[in-house]
Amino acid sequence: MKDTTTLYQHGTLALLVPGLLAGTLTMAELLRHGDTGIGTGEGLDGELIILDGHPYQVNAQGEVHEVAGDFTLPFANSHYADYQPLMTVLGASQADLNQQIRALAQLDNAFFSVKITGLFTAIRTRAVAKSEPPYQTLAQAAQQQQIFSRGEVEGTLIGYYAPQLYDGIAVAGFHKHFLAADHSFGGHLLDFESVTGEVAVQPFSTLAQHLPIADAAYRQHDFSGDDIVGDVRRAEH
Amino acid sequence: MKDTTTLYQHGTLALLVPGLLAGTLTMAELLRHGDTGIGTGEGLDGELIILDGHPYQVNAQGEVHEVAGDFTLPFANSHYADYQPLMTVLGASQADLNQQIRALAQLDNAFFSVKITGLFTAIRTRAVAKSEPPYQTLAQAAQQQQIFSRGEVEGTLIGYYAPQLYDGIAVAGFHKHFLAADHSFGGHLLDFESVTGEVAVQPFSTLAQHLPIADAAYRQHDFSGDDIVGDVRRAEH
Numbered sequence: 001m002k003d004t005t006t007l008y009q010h011g012t013l014a015l016l017v018p019g020l021l022a023g024t025l026t027m028a029e030l031l032r033h034g035d036t037g038i039g040t041g042e043g044l045d046g047e048l049i050i051l052d053g054h055p056y057q058v059n060a061q062g063e064v065h066e067v068a069g070d071f072t073l074p075f076a077n078s079h080y081a082d083y084q085p086l087m088t089v090l091g092a093s094q095a096d097l098n099q100q101i102r103a104l105a106q107l108d109n110a111f112f113s114v115k116i117t118g119l120f121t122a123i124r125t126r127a128v129a130k131s132e133p134p135y136q137t138l139a140q141a142a143q144q145q146q147i148f149s150r151g152e153v154e155g156t157l158i159g160y161y162a163p164q165l166y167d168g169i170a171v172a173g174f175h176k177h178f179l180a181a182d183h184s185f186g187g188h189l190l191d192f193e194s195v196t197g198e199v200a201v202q203p204f205s206t207l208a209q210h211l212p213i214a215d216a217a218y219r220q221h222d223f224s225g226d227d228i229v230g231d232v233r234r235a236e237h
Numbered sequence: 238m239k240d241t242t243t244l245y246q247h248g249t250l251a252l253l254v255p256g257l258l259a260g261t262l263t264m265a266e267l268l269r270h271g272d273t274g275i276g277t278g279e280g281l282d283g284e285l286i287i288l289d290g291h292p293y294q295v296n297a298q299g300e301v302h303e304v305a306g307d308f309t310l311p312f313a314n315s316h317y318a319d320y321q322p323l324m325t326v327l328g329a330s331q332a333d334l335n336q337q338i339r340a341l342a343q344l345d346n347a348f349f350s351v352k353i354t355g356l357f358t359a360i361r362t363r364a365v366a367k368s369e370p371p372y373q374t375l376a377q378a379a380q381q382q383q384i385f386s387r388g389e390v391e392g393t394l395i396g397y398y399a400p401q402l403y404d405g406i407a408v409a410g411f412h413k414h415f416l417a418a419d420h421s422f423g424g425h426l427l428d429f430e431s432v433t434g435e436v437a438v439q440p441f442s443t444l445a446q447h448l449p450i451a452d453a454a455y456r457q458h459d460f461s462g463d464d465i466v467g468d469v470r471r472a473e474h
Contacts, residue, residue: 014402110450164460165251165405209444213347
């Protein structure tokens with residue numbers, strides 16, 4: 001039976017900060033821990049979103065492709081979907097939506113996922129272009145991100161919420177990726193004006209935090225000089 | 238087959254800080270995730286150490302008893318032992334030992350466990366007395382700890398190392414509990430002068446972080462006013 005109470009995470013946001021961007025997990029392995037998720041490829045190669053077991057990549061040209069099992073990732077989340085309906089929203093702003101989800105779900109101190117399907121207006125996403133070794137830092141890579149926008153688009157948003165205590169391990173608060181229903185648009189969600197659709201949530205009792213401990217660069221890195229929380233905040237929000 | 242690459246953790250050090258001390262996991266459940274571990278009971282009821290599947294409690298009187306499956310805990314770690322020999326030490330100081338383990342194991346960015354069996358000199362441990370609801374904060378409870386010492390004692394030390402990024406979630410660096418071979422002494426390790434014996438380590442690729450999300454006090458607590466890292470450092474080191 002599939003475990004729907006565990007959120008799997010490979011890597012940390014912190015390891016992206018100094019540019020530990022080697023792909024240390026395959027998509028095939030990530031999919032052994034869930035059918036739904038988000039992530040990024042080796043060298044920050046685009047923005048990934050997994051829906052119903054299908055892993056889609058939005059690359060720096062804004063194109064959406066399904067990736068193969070041997071695609072590798074430095075950071076990703078996955079879980080087995082078992083979302084429960086939370087509410088229907090009609091033209092909700094992003095700030096109102098976040099506030100309503102937190103007020104209704106009462107899960108501020110838990111990990112949970114949110115899935116929103118519907119019509120989004122004035123939506124902006126970004127995707128980072130793949131860098132090659134020696135890898136750039138997260139701050140440098142984020143400067144070369146491409147931003148995409150749509151006036152109106154139907155699609156699915158997958159987000160993960162992490163409690164404040166886990167800032168730097170994950171993105172504290174919400175970390176959201178988006179995919180258009182027709183696969184013509186997607187990426188890491190920057191913002192939107194309004195959404196009309198269905199909001200569902202899935203709480204987790206366990207975070208399975210997997211670390212790339214066989215990777216020499218990760219093992220040997222001294223994180224004490226990195227501004228983990230500051231750089232994550234600037235790059236991911 | 239038992240998973241020897243995962244460290245299970247119930248709760249966080251952070252939740253002890255404001256006194257969220259309800260026992261939210263039974264020992265029976267903790268033992269489903271390992272045969273080796275450390276923890277504390279409801280209300281900070283003593284110091285727990287699990288060896289070969291047997292959970293021992295050192296209470297505030299310094300007595301050692303095996304606890305039953307329905308004993309509950311607000312915070313604990315467990316894993317299935319698969320230690321690999323690292324080194325033999327002869328009269329090593331605690332500081333030298335920590336430094337040698339880190340230099341040899343090269344696991345600064347991983348979770349790992351250390352097991353040391355041997356003869357310890359001038360060793361000091363502590364145990365906290367159980368508090369009842371409304372629970373004290375960690376800082377208040379730590380003031381009422383009892384300290385125990387022995388000039389020389391044979392026994393086993395079980396420690397867990399957490400990377401700096403996880404400070405407040407776990408104890409960053411080492412968190413060690415001790416049990417004398419004859420069960421006459423033990424507790425949370427404060428310090429020792431020297432140890433002669435065998436040192437073994439077990440690295441983990443995954444931290445399974447379980448949170449008490451069904452507990453109303455945990456769900457509703459606002460952690461933003463707590464000095465998590467400061468209070469954990471003062472209480473646990």
